Amino acid sequence: MKIFNVSQIRALDAHTIAHEPITSLDLMERAAKAFVCWYCARFDHQQTVRIFCGKGNNGGDGLAIARLLHHKEYLVQVYVVDYTEQASDDFRANLERMPQGAPLHFIKKQDELPAPAPGTILIDALLGSGLSRPVEGLLAAVIRAINQSEATVLSVDIASGLYADQPNGPEDVIVQPDYTVTFQLPKLAFMLPQNNRFIGDWQVVDIGLSADFIEQESTPYYFTDAAVARALIRPRLKFSHKGTFGHALLIAGSYGKMGAALLAGSACLRSGVGLLTAHVPRCGYSIVQTYMPEAMTQVDPHEEIITALPALEPYSVVGMGPGLGKDPQTLRVLEALIAQAQVPLVLDADALNLLAENPALLQKLPQGTILTPHPKEFQRLAGDAAHDYERLALARRFARKYQVVLCLKGGHTAVVFPDGTVHFNATGNAGMATGGTGDVLTGVLTALLAQKYPAEQAAQLGVYQHGAAGDRAAEQRTQTALIASDVVENLGW
Ligand SMILES: NC(=O)C1=CN([C@@H]2O[C@H](COP(=O)(O)OP(=O)(O)OC[C@H]3O[C@@H](n4cnc5c(N)ncnc54)[C@H](OP(=O)(O)O)[C@@H]3O)[C@@H](O)[C@H]2O)[C@@H](O)CC1
Ligand SMILES: Nc1ncnc2c1ncn2[C@@H]1O[C@H](COP(=O)(O)OP(=O)(O)O)[C@@H](O)[C@H]1O
Ligand SMILES: [K+]
Helix, strand or coil: CECCCHHHHHHHHHHHHHHCCCCHHHHHHHHHHHHHHHHHCCCCCCCCEEEEECCCHHHHHHHHHHHHHHHCCCCEEEEEECCCCCCCHHHHHHHHCCCCCCCEEEECCHHHCCCCCCCCEEEEECCCCCCCCCCCHHHHHHHHHHHHCCCEEEEECCCCCCCCCCCCCCCCCCCCCCEEEEECCCCHHHHCHHHHHHCCEEEEECCCCCHHHHHHCCCCEEEECHHHHHHHCCCCCCCCCHHHHCEEEEECCCCCCHHHHHHHHHHHHCCCCCEEEEEECHHHHHHHHHHCCCCEEEECCCCCCCCCCCCCCCCCEEEECCCCCCCHHHHHHHHHHHHHCCCCEEECHHHHHHHHHCHHHHHHCCCCCEECCCHHHHHHHHCCCCCHHHHHHHHHHHHHHHCCEEEECCCCCEEECCCCCEEEECCCCHHHCCCCHHHHHHHHHHHHHHCCCCHHHHHHHHHHHHHHHHHHHHHHHCCCCCCHHHHHHCCCC
16 A cells, blocks of 8 residues: 655545546545444444534535434534634535534634533544644644543544644644544554554545556555555465475574574564574573474574674575674674675664674675664664654665665564665554564564565565564453564464
8 A cells, every 4th residue: 555645645636536537525525424434333323423623625524424424313513613714615515515403513712612521422623634834723722622531532534733744843732533534545644653642543444536546656655554465475385395495594692682582583483484593602502492493503602692603505594683792702793694695684683783883884784684673773773863754764765775675663664675665564563562572573584585585575574474463462462461472473374
């Protein structure tokens, strides 16, 4: 799925109106119907719905939603925030269509706001993607009142006050919804952690905007959903054998951190690798042999840390990082690996921290390398960013400059390709914010590269499947109880 900026969304609306063809009023009606269909599947007639409308097209959506819900016999109260003389044509047309029986109020002053009523649902249709400046005055007062109420809040298309494709200021007044029901395509703003409070649980509803336009319009931003991910999975052919699926070398672990090697190794085994060899410090030998009988073990000469690089000939991929530590002897191993490897690498955790301290190595990374930093590791690699949009721009520059695939981990992990395109991941949950889940991802990606998935596809698919496993684990055990081994246990292809 593509993600468009605001001017592309406008062009998509206009193209649909001109080429379907359909009037903009009918398109608004389609959007309202899609919203109402989503609403009726979740909320019953017991709850009064208060709809706050602005005077642009988002407000027009709100009025059309009010009419449709009224016809479905929901108890609807409509509040038009009358902050300006101007109104869009489709807003006016929907105002004329408002049925007599639906209570309609115009709010001109803050003291005309309705008193909170427990048990109501609030629909926020004040401002949509047409936001052009910070919200002030009466609109800001209404948004503050919405945020102070204890009601369930649903935003139409996007939370009022939130920019769809650029950063807000820290003082901006923005609706904090429980749900956002957005039209046709997700907005870039939904992908970024800084907007956490202003998105809620977001859902896309289809309003039939031009598929041709969406197909032809180019964008650097994409969303990897189930359909995209599923199409990447390669079937295991009937006569394949373990040699078909590659031999992975995993360099991981140190004294006290052998768990990281086990998590990465077991995830690698559960992700279809043909053979796995784990290279670990001596102290890890019986741990690995006992916990992962499917893996072969190579012991380092050192008791506690990694100090030597094994011969690389047998391997089709090398994963390095989980639980390593940053000893100078381990740095030598990383340098040797980067100098000698003819195969793609997955570098994570302390391998990334060592890279950050020795940036000259970045120039030498073999083709098809995947780096998997969390935000702190990325900051060490690429420097500070004032906000998430800047971080995204940094990540795109970084991936292009070093020709690597970058998985910037987080709520919607951004998989950045060497061509600078960004593929945000759909899966995963806050239960995964716990030690070791990143090590699991390293194992998954290493297995996919071993199977000769191109690095871009390996990253896109691996990140998706890792999150999907986390979602299944959370369903079984709750987010709070989730631990990294549950993610391994729930991997499924
Ligand atoms: N046919 C279609 O196109 C479809 C569109 N759809 C819906 O339309 C929405 C986009 O509509 P929209 O462009 O009218 O924008 P919207 O956000 O309602 O209002 C903008 C108005 O508010 C003003 N304004 C801006 N910032 C402001 C501020 N801080 N404080 C006060 N005023 C401010 C701004 O004025 P201006 O910038 O010109 O001064 C403008 O007049 C979209 O999110 C979706 O819900 C769907 O129905 C599907 C089909
Ligand atoms: N709120 C969240 N929603 C979805 N996924 C998350 C969330 N928090 C963390 N994750 C995922 O969990 C993993 C955490 O990785 P990382 O920070 O490296 O952990 P560790 O170093 O402990 O293994 C990443 O894949 C990340 O995308
Ligand atoms: K809105």
